[in-house]
Structures are given as structure tokens and as C-alpha cells.
Amino acid sequence: MAKDVSSRSDVDRFFADFDLGPVEQVSSGDFYFNSYSHREAYEELLKDEVHQEAYRTAILANKHLFRDRVVLVVECGLGLAPYLVAEAGAKTVLAQEKNLIGRHIPRIARLNGHDNIVSVLGDIADPDFALPYGLSEVDVIVSEPMGYLLLHESRIRDVIVARDRFLKPGGKMFPSRFTMNLCAVAAPQEHSLWMDFWEDVQGFDFSDPCQRLTMGTPLISAASQLGSDKDHSSEDAWQRSQLTSTPAELFAIDLMTAPPDVTTRPEFLCGEFELFPRPESGLDEEDTDTPDAHWWRADERSCTDLQHRVDALVVWFDVKFDHAHVPVEYSTGPEAPWTLWQQTILRLPPPSFTGTGAPDCRLDASAMLQPGRTLRGRMALRQASADRRDIDIKLSMEDGRGGSINTLSSFGARCEPLKLFTMLIDPVFVRLPVVDIARAELRLHGNDTTSVLRLRLLLERLQCRSSVAAGSIHSACLHDGRAYTFGTGTSGQLGHGVFRDEPRPLLVASLNHRTVAAVACGDRHTLFLCTPGVVFGTGRNTFGQLASDDLRDFPSPRKIDVEVPSSTPIDVRCGGDHSMVLLANGHVVAFGWNAFGQLGIGVSAFGASPVAAVSSPTLVHPPAPGIRFVSVSCGFAHSLFLSDSGRVYSCGMGSHGQLGNNDRSHRWVPTFIPTIDRCTMVSCGGHHSLVLCDPLGEVYAFGSGSTGKLGRGDDMGDSAIPVKVSGQLPPVASVCCGGAHSLVITRYNSALYGFGMGRRGQLGDGQRRSHPLPTGPVASGVQCMAGGGYHTIAALDSGGIIVFGRSTRGQLGLGFVEDVSVPWPLELPVHELHDSVS
Structure with a gap:
């Protein structure tokens, strides 16, 4: 029979068996803190893989800042921070927690062998609070003070109080901002x-x-x-x-x-x-x-x-x-x-x-x-x-x-x-509008003397039977002066006269009577450079990226008038929704989307305020008199310029550090990157950049580091300055950025390596996962390559073309929609070309 606890005295006796003591009277502040004394609140946070991995990486990748130091962990709860700090070699870990959950910290520390290092402290906001062991200051403060909308339930104030009272001069805060x-x-x-x-x-x-x-x-x-x-x-x-x-x-x-x-x-x-x-x-x-x-x-x-x-x-x-x-x-x-x-x-x-x-x-x-x-x-x-x-x-x-x-x-x-x-x-x-894409970049071999950079650029094009370009979900390739396109064509970017997809390479018939020397793919537009220096564009023109005031899409290539006296176009590049044309005199003209200054035209060309879109070819603002550019590259909303002296300049969006200027501001004119020189190639990805430097063939990366596309191993944070790509990478001859992956060709054997996002197979190593360090080689005898949104296309010395990566929209040109994670040969309908010529 169940025990009768209906009377008041029986209820008191029932609870007395557990020796709970009298009902505790708490203040509203104590009630707030004690509301987090239940396990579920911390279990949710411990299951947040992104949050936990960031703290783990920040602490364990910086062990030298914790080794033999005194570390205060503010409002630690049941978090991992005290034990990660102990693993990093801290001499003393002061785990401060006001609510009742703090009583479990010593037990967890003991279970993990850190009970001689981790000590528990109470309310740090109490004016009478003092550090134990005769300590008056700490070397590092670790905290997890964020809440919804950062401030909701936030404990930022407690962290700042701890900083002002106990952090020694020159001490560190984790996180800091x-x-x-x-x-x-x-x-x-x-x-x-x-x-x-x-x-x-x-x-x-x-x-x-x-x-x-x-x-x-x-x-x-x-x-x-x-x-x-x-x-x-x-x-x-x-x-x-x-x-x-x-x-x-x-x-x-x-x-x-x-x-x-x-x-x-x-x-x-x-x-x-x-x-x-x-x-x-x-x-x-x-x-x-x-x-x-x-x-x-x-x-x-x-x-x-x-x-x-x-x-x-x-x-x-x-x-x-x-x-x-x-x-x-x-x-x-x-x-x-x-x-x-x-x-x-x-x-x-x-x-x-x-x-x-x-x-x-x-x-x-x-x-x-x-x-x-x-x-x-x-x-x-x-x-x-x-x-x-x-x-x-x-x-x-x-x-x-x-x-x-x-x-x-x-x-x-x-x-x-x-x-x-x-x-x-x-x-x-x-x-709506953009994305990006990397373009096909040309290899520049040999020495780095400034007098031959432009010559090498032209010779590489003449020697290359096939060249390639990749947009977010469409692709293009050149073979013997003829242009083929495939993939998504709903904006007319394939140039076939219709707004439809094409799962296999198809000749751009309207350019068949011309020799196409270069091709570039943007998000949904494509540029062609035909001899002798005539530029054509097709596809989306929402922001004037086809140099037309008529902002409709064009399904067939239209001629773009680049009216610069005494100079001839020698190269074309596409960004997300902006375009650039390199001229033989070392100048560059740009048009299209300019919301972040990616055209590099400054503000003087259109008055006192920046212009978000430009539909007429406009001269890029020269960094200084006499500077001549030999190569350009366009990303989602930023651009890089290589001068004939081997210097690199950048403009446009800088929020991820992709401009390499050690800040995250946007730049409206090309700005010199002072930390690198003797450069021979530049490439822009979605929000990251690669630069190749001679004479050692070293690769430097900057910008967004997510998925490992900067090639720095376990460090996947952004970098606002150029950092050398890590790993066992031989001297490099060519670099190229995709939307979220990076590609390089080595000097010896022309071997292709990749790093960054790989889950769609765009690295070509068959693993379908991201690599924070260069992986490969996945092919040899590679002449040039292009990285698209989630796919890769490369031309071989033999004249063949290989593709791999995402295929759901026909961008690999293989006729099927399954992704391909290893190099796959692409067949061009050259017999159709021969038939049409005959």
C-alpha cells in the first residue's frame, strides 16, 4: 500500500528522509543563474559541434599561450573549456561558476585526471571575491558569454569585470571579439x-x-x-x-x-x-x-x-x-x-x-x-x-x-x-544576383624578369591547343580556335541562341567563322576574345556585365565595343557579375556589377559617390602613373591585378580578407599588396585568392579559409594577409581558384593538385571530402585548368580535356547528372566542326 502523505506533518517527514534542509530563499539574480543548473542547458551547447570545435582549435592550436600559465575560465558551467585548457598545459585552471552546476566540476576534473590543476571559484562579481593561492592576476581569460542575439542571457559583463580585476597587462582573452x-x-x-x-x-x-x-x-x-x-x-x-x-x-x-x-x-x-x-x-x-x-x-x-x-x-x-x-x-x-x-x-x-x-x-x-x-x-x-x-x-x-x-x-x-x-x-x-567562379588561368613558366611577363602571357595562349573556363554551373573550352560551351544556359550564357541547358559540349556556331583566342565564364555570363582583339559576350546582363544599357539577357554572343585608342584587347576575365578586358598597352577596362568597388574604377569617373553598376567599358583607375598590368583575375566581388614588375594589386570586397591588405575593408581602386613581390600569377575565387611567386614557385593564399581552401592544414580561419600554402607541395607553375576550392599545377610533370572543398568531387582524388592541405597529384601533363562553383575542368598537353566534380546541371559535359570524383575525359564534337567546314 502506498504511504499516506496527505497530512502536512507526513509531508514534512517524507521529505525529511532525504535531508534536503529548509526551502532556500533566492534573489532574482540567483534565480537567473540557478535556472542554468540543469543538465539539458549544457547538453545542447556541448552538442553544438561548430562552437565546440572552434574552442578546441583556438586553445589546442595555441598551446604556447596556455603552457605553464594561470588561466581563468569565466562562467564555465559544464563546458569543455577548463579541461581543454588543462590539456594545453596550463599550470592552474580557475573554473569560475556561480550557479549550482559548478559543484560537479571537481568530479569531472578528477575523472579526466585534472583535479590537481582545476579549481572551482564562486561569484566573481562579489566585491569580496579574491583569487585563491595568493594569486592576484591571471595570464589568460577564457569565456563563453554569448547568448541569442549575442546579448540575450549574455554574461559579457561578467567577463569584462574579470578582465578589469584580474587580467595582467598583456594578457589574452579567448575569444577576443x-x-x-x-x-x-x-x-x-x-x-x-x-x-x-x-x-x-x-x-x-x-x-x-x-x-x-x-x-x-x-x-x-x-x-x-x-x-x-x-x-x-x-x-x-x-x-x-x-x-x-x-x-x-x-x-x-x-x-x-x-x-x-x-x-x-x-x-x-x-x-x-x-x-x-x-x-x-x-x-x-x-x-x-x-x-x-x-x-x-x-x-x-x-x-x-x-x-x-x-x-x-x-x-x-x-x-x-x-x-x-x-x-x-x-x-x-x-x-x-x-x-x-x-x-x-x-x-x-x-x-x-x-x-x-x-x-x-x-x-x-x-x-x-x-x-x-x-x-x-x-x-x-x-x-x-x-x-x-x-x-x-x-x-x-x-x-x-x-x-x-x-x-x-x-x-x-x-x-x-x-x-x-x-x-x-x-x-x-x-x-537577386551573384556568385563566383574562378577562371581558367594561364601558366607562366621560366624566370621572373619583368620584360618577359607579357610575352609569356601571349606565347602560352599561342602554344595551348585547348583552354578552358568554368562558371558556377556552366563551362567552356577552346579547341583549335573554336569555342564549345555546356551546362546551365537558362540566362543565355552558353551562346547557342536559346535559353536552355546543354548536357554535352556544343559548338558556339555564331563564332565559327572567327578564331577564338580566350574565353571566360562568370556566374551566368560568358566572354569570348576573338582575333584580332574583338570581344563578344553572351548571357546575363542584369548589371551591364555585357556592356549594354539593355539589361536583358542575351542568348547569342554580342560584340562589345572596347573603345581605347591605340590598344588591342589581349585577354578577358569574368567575375560573378562583372567583366574585365586586358589591353596590350597594360591597361584594363571593366564593366558590370560594382557594389563593392570590384571594377577598380574609383568614384571620380562618375562623380562624388560610387556606382553599383556600370554598363559601359570604363578604364580601371591606375594605382600610379606608368604601371602596366599583364594579368587580371575576377572573383565573386573582388579583383586582382598583376603588374609587369611582379607586384599585385587588389580591389573590391574585402570582408573575408580576400584583398590581402591586412584589413577587411572594401577598396574602390587597385591597392598594392606590400607583403608579396616577384609574383607571376594571380587568381580569385569566391572569397579567397591565390598568388604564385617566383623564383621558387611558392603559392600564397588569403581570404576565406573555410573548408581548407587556403591550404594551411588545421587552420581554417580567414586570413587578411598572404600566407604560404603548407604541405609537401613541389614548385608550382600555375594556380587557380574555384568557388570553394583551390588548384595548382606543378613545374615538373605538370601535375595537378587541389585543396579546399571536395565533397562534390571537385578535387578529383576520389574521396569526396575537403582537404586542408594539397592532395594529389590527380593528373599529370596538365596544361591549364579552371575551377567552377563545384567542378573542375583541365586541358592536357596531349590536347585532351578532363573534368570532375559536380555534374547535376551538365557542367561537366558528360551527358549525365551524377557527380564525378576522379578525372574523366571530355569528348568534343570535333567531327561536327570538320563536317561544317567541309
Whole structure:
């Protein structure tokens, strides 16, 4: 029979058997901390592979900063940090944790053999708190202070208090910096769900005020991880293809310099932003699982004329360990793999929303994020009260033509907005746009004397029976002066006179009467250089990348007039949606998308402000009088230039360090990279760059390091300065960047090596996985190569062509859609050419 515990005395006696003691009276602050005393809160964080791997790499790759040091781990909970620090060789680890979960730390330390190193401390904010063992300072502080939207439930204040009280001069912070970022997102269906529910709640109308509350309350969600082996999506999950602008950084928090009240003073957590239309990509959603894949593409069945609305802003933070000798960082953004923090959605009002207190201000949506226009704004955050879950978010935006939004939202306990929309705006339409691709680069053999660089460039082309080019999902090759294209052709980029795909190489018939000397592929456009110096272009022209004011797509090659007196075009290059033509006099003309300055034309050519798109060939701004360029390369939104003196210049987007100038700013004119010289080749990828230097044939890489495409081994962080590619790589003769992978040809045997992303087989080693160091050789006798979005094409000394990588859109020209992870011979229909000639 069950024991009768119905009476009060029986209940007391029942619990007395467990000796729990009296009911504890706790303050609201203690209640907050003790709310994290349960296992589940830490189990979720421990299962966050991205977060845990970043901390593991940052600590264990910088053991020299921890060895024989005193390390304070602030608010460590059940995290791995104390034990990783102990593994790194720390002399003393002070694991500070205020809540009740801290009592388990000694047991875990003992289980792992670190009980003589790890000690547990209490409330560091207590004025009477002191370090044990007579210590007065520590060498390193490790913390995990982030929460949703960085500040929600954040403990940044505690970390700064610990820094000010105990970190010795010259000490290190792990992590050292956070950056807040945002991007526009289209969510028409989600908007309907957010709003329509309240109009009929079991037969009752809750629309006002609940619709206003919904619009004013941030939403925690995450981009669907398509292609991931883990499904973290929920009913609120959205697709990466819904992003409709380029990302913008709002502000940064440097834990080494931030004041103690940084989280409560909005002037520190405030930033202005400018959102550019995201160029339409040619890559599918399933391929967008890398931090640098700005390649989201809208489902063409669900959008009109490739335009998307802006219904919300998605906000996220990045974590950086950049004070370490080996820097590490990770992102919680939609471009990156899933993390516990996901992203925060700030919903904007739909056009029909006219709730109480919100005037109906209907504005022309066409005035907003169209090509050549931007959406500017300002956002500020603050922790609004002693409750760490409480955040105020102030947002204002304007389009430069009278349209604006001004909101104040609250995140957390005070969910009732203090003030809602003072002006409304219709959902904004933006034209999607880009990606990138690397181009086929020419080998430059021999010595590095400046007098022969241009000659070698021309001789290589004359000696090459076949040359190749790769776009995001289409390809081109030249054989005996004839051009063949294959892959996706829905924008006319194949030049066959129709808007359709081609699974096998097909002769570009309209150029059959000409000799084609060079070809370059962009995201959805293609350039051909025909002798004697005549340029043709086909495909997408949204940003004037075909040098036409008529911004429609062209399915057949059209002549591009490059009107530069006394000079002849000798080479062509395509970026994501921009184009460049190299002239025999060492000058370069550029046209197309210019939102980040990737054309290198500066601002003087078009007045006092930069121009986001240029449809007429414009001379690239020379870095100095007398500088002559011998080679150029174009990436997603940046460009590299090689001068006849072996110097390298860069311009365009620099957010990943791909300009090599030791910062992450954008440059509107070619800027000298001072840390490398005697260079013979340059190549741009999506968000990374490769440079080849003589006389040793060494390769230097910079920019985005995700998936290992910088070739630095376990270090996959970004690099804003050129770093030498690691591994057992013989002297190199040629380099080439793909969208997320890198390729090199060695001087001896012309062997092909690759590194970076390889899951679609684009490295050709048969393994379908990424390699952070050069792998190969996968082929020998390679004359030139090109890296596309997720595929590779190479021409051989024998005159043959090999392909490998992604094949789902016909970009390998093999006639089937299965990916190929080893070199596969490509057959050209040369018999058709002979028949047509005869």
C-alpha cells in the first residue's frame, strides 16, 4: 500500500528522509543563474559541434599561450573549456561558476585526471571575491558569454569585470571579439502565417494588438541546413535562398577594450549598415553549406523575374579568437553550419498592416533595393534591465527616396514593444544576383624578369591547343580556335541562341567563322576574345556585365565595343557579375556589377559617390602613373591585378580578407599588396585568392579559409594577409581558384593538385571530402585548368580535356547528372566542326 502523505506533518517527514534542509530563499539574480543548473542547458551547447570545435582549435592550436600559465575560465558551467585548457598545459585552471552546476566540476576534473590543476571559484562579481593561492592576476581569460542575439542571457559583463580585476597587462582573452551582422530576407509565406493566425483564433479576432506584438517581437530561427546530415530545422525554419541582400557588419565588441557597461549603453552597440541587392546565384541550395557560399538562389518556380521581397532582417553574430597566434573564428550566420544560437529574425510589417497607432504609409516598393540602389539603416541594442534576458532593439531604415521604417522592439521578458512602427513600408523587392567562379588561368613558366611577363602571357595562349573556363554551373573550352560551351544556359550564357541547358559540349556556331583566342565564364555570363582583339559576350546582363544599357539577357554572343585608342584587347576575365578586358598597352577596362568597388574604377569617373553598376567599358583607375598590368583575375566581388614588375594589386570586397591588405575593408581602386613581390600569377575565387611567386614557385593564399581552401592544414580561419600554402607541395607553375576550392599545377610533370572543398568531387582524388592541405597529384601533363562553383575542368598537353566534380546541371559535359570524383575525359564534337567546314 502506498504511504499516506496527505497530512502536512507526513509531508514534512517524507521529505525529511532525504535531508534536503529548509526551502532556500533566492534573489532574482540567483534565480537567473540557478535556472542554468540543469543538465539539458549544457547538453545542447556541448552538442553544438561548430562552437565546440572552434574552442578546441583556438586553445589546442595555441598551446604556447596556455603552457605553464594561470588561466581563468569565466562562467564555465559544464563546458569543455577548463579541461581543454588543462590539456594545453596550463599550470592552474580557475573554473569560475556561480550557479549550482559548478559543484560537479571537481568530479569531472578528477575523472579526466585534472583535479590537481582545476579549481572551482564562486561569484566573481562579489566585491569580496579574491583569487585563491595568493594569486592576484591571471595570464589568460577564457569565456563563453554569448547568448541569442549575442546579448540575450549574455554574461559579457561578467567577463569584462574579470578582465578589469584580474587580467595582467598583456594578457589574452579567448575569444577576443564579437561582430554583429545582418542581412535582408524574403518571407512572404511566413509573413502570412505570422499575421493571419491572429485574425481567427478559434473564431475570435485577436489581430489588434497581437499582430503588432508579433511584428515587434524577434524570432529565433535558423536557415534550413540543406544537405546536412543533421536536421535542426523547426516549423520556423526558412531557406537560405530567401536571403535577398549582401550581409553587412553592424558593430564589434572587443573584449580587450570594451567598458563594463558596454551591454547597457546603446552607443557602443550601434551601427549603420548599407544593404546591397544580393546578386542571383547559379548554385543550388543544396550546395550552400559553407561560410563563403554567397550563392543562394531563389527557386525560379516561386519568384517572378528573379525578384524577392524584403519582409524581415536576419541578425547574427560571429565569434573571433583573433588575439591568438593562430586565429580562429566561427559564424552563427545563415551562411555557416547550424549552431545553437541560430539567427534572430526582425520582422517588418506587411503592406496591409495598419494596426492601431501605426499610420498607413504606402510607399513605392520599386524605390528600394533594385540594382544600383541600396537600403541604408541604423540599429542599436542594449540590455534593458537587470534581467539578462531583456534586450531593446532600435531599428531605422531608409531607401534614399522617402521610404523609411522606425521601430523599437523588445526581446525577452518585456515583450510589449514600447513603441511600434512610426512609419510603414511595403515589402521591398530586390533583384537577386551573384556568385563566383574562378577562371581558367594561364601558366607562366621560366624566370621572373619583368620584360618577359607579357610575352609569356601571349606565347602560352599561342602554344595551348585547348583552354578552358568554368562558371558556377556552366563551362567552356577552346579547341583549335573554336569555342564549345555546356551546362546551365537558362540566362543565355552558353551562346547557342536559346535559353536552355546543354548536357554535352556544343559548338558556339555564331563564332565559327572567327578564331577564338580566350574565353571566360562568370556566374551566368560568358566572354569570348576573338582575333584580332574583338570581344563578344553572351548571357546575363542584369548589371551591364555585357556592356549594354539593355539589361536583358542575351542568348547569342554580342560584340562589345572596347573603345581605347591605340590598344588591342589581349585577354578577358569574368567575375560573378562583372567583366574585365586586358589591353596590350597594360591597361584594363571593366564593366558590370560594382557594389563593392570590384571594377577598380574609383568614384571620380562618375562623380562624388560610387556606382553599383556600370554598363559601359570604363578604364580601371591606375594605382600610379606608368604601371602596366599583364594579368587580371575576377572573383565573386573582388579583383586582382598583376603588374609587369611582379607586384599585385587588389580591389573590391574585402570582408573575408580576400584583398590581402591586412584589413577587411572594401577598396574602390587597385591597392598594392606590400607583403608579396616577384609574383607571376594571380587568381580569385569566391572569397579567397591565390598568388604564385617566383623564383621558387611558392603559392600564397588569403581570404576565406573555410573548408581548407587556403591550404594551411588545421587552420581554417580567414586570413587578411598572404600566407604560404603548407604541405609537401613541389614548385608550382600555375594556380587557380574555384568557388570553394583551390588548384595548382606543378613545374615538373605538370601535375595537378587541389585543396579546399571536395565533397562534390571537385578535387578529383576520389574521396569526396575537403582537404586542408594539397592532395594529389590527380593528373599529370596538365596544361591549364579552371575551377567552377563545384567542378573542375583541365586541358592536357596531349590536347585532351578532363573534368570532375559536380555534374547535376551538365557542367561537366558528360551527358549525365551524377557527380564525378576522379578525372574523366571530355569528348568534343570535333567531327561536327570538320563536317561544317567541309
